[in-house]
Amino acid sequence: MQVSSVTGMTINGFIAIGNELFKVVSFPSATSVQASRAEEGTAAEGHSTNDAITILNAKIASQDELIEDVVAADVSIRVKQASVGLDANDYILIGSEFMKLVAVAPDTKGITTLQFADEKVIEAGDGQDFKIRFQYSQVRLTAHDFLDVGTGSKANTNWPGLPNSPNVPSYEIDEDRPGRVYYVSTDQDGNFSVGKYFRVEQATGKATLDASAFDLSGLSSLRLGSIGAQLGAAIN
Incomplete structure (x- = not known):
């Protein structure tokens, strides 16, 4: 041209x-x-x-990100500024919209990152209020013995006889949110559990690990020396 x-x-x-x-x-x-x-x-x-x-000028390779929702009528935005220098008269692209910066000022509100114990299944919009430890209850059990617990009822447990129905490990703990139960336990077969994330069956040596709950970055498998006389048993 x-x-x-x-x-x-x-x-x-x-x-x-x-x-x-x-x-x-x-x-x-x-x-x-x-x-x-x-x-x-x-x-x-x-x-x-x-x-x-x-x-x-040429495009800056580094990218930034919004930390607050922006609507069509907004004339100011909040960005994370992750090692990206922004100055007045710079142009930025958000989605398919170009914006020219009039001024740049430090963000005085600050950022706090919250890590939840469980995945939040319902989305939260920007600016939504929340309560901390609202009606919160916590129970902690250390070295607790779940002897024939998890059959569903006292009658099914049939103590001191044999249970009338199989034990279901997921029935050992009943959490009613926002209450939490943290526990380290064994059951009638000697199976060892650390909450719902780690479990060892003593009879077979089988270990179950919830990999999504642990930072195992860089590992494709975790290999133990000996579990239940099975050398090199692997936890995938």
Whole structure:
């Protein structure tokens, strides 16, 4: 395309005309520029002689992210600023929308990261209130013996006789949220449990580990020396 001057433009830099973004490829002459069109999700559109050209620098490889919802009427945004320097008159792209920064100021609100014990299945919107330890109850059991617990009822347990129905380990603990039960236990067969995340069957040496609840990054398997006389038994 023919331009009045290529001063300020750089190879791989960007220029904007209207709502279309171009990426500079080369300068055939001092008054012409070759560029690729419809960059960064913009659409190609017609342009006229004397249309204004906004010269932009090359794209910064580092990316930032929003930490607060933005609606169409907002004129300010909050960003994480993860090693990305933002200055007035910079252009940023969020989704398919380009924005020109008027001013940049430090965020005085701060950020707190909460880690939940269990996955939150219901989404929470920006600005939603929450209560901390609201009606919270906690029970802790250490080295507790679940002897024939988990048959479903006292009658089914049939103590001191044999249970009338098989023991179900998931019935050993009954949590009513937001209450929590933390426990280390054995059952009538000597099976060892640390909550619901780790369990060892003593008769077979089988170990069950909830990998999603542990940081095992970089490991494809965890190999133990000896469990129940089975050398090299692996926990996948």
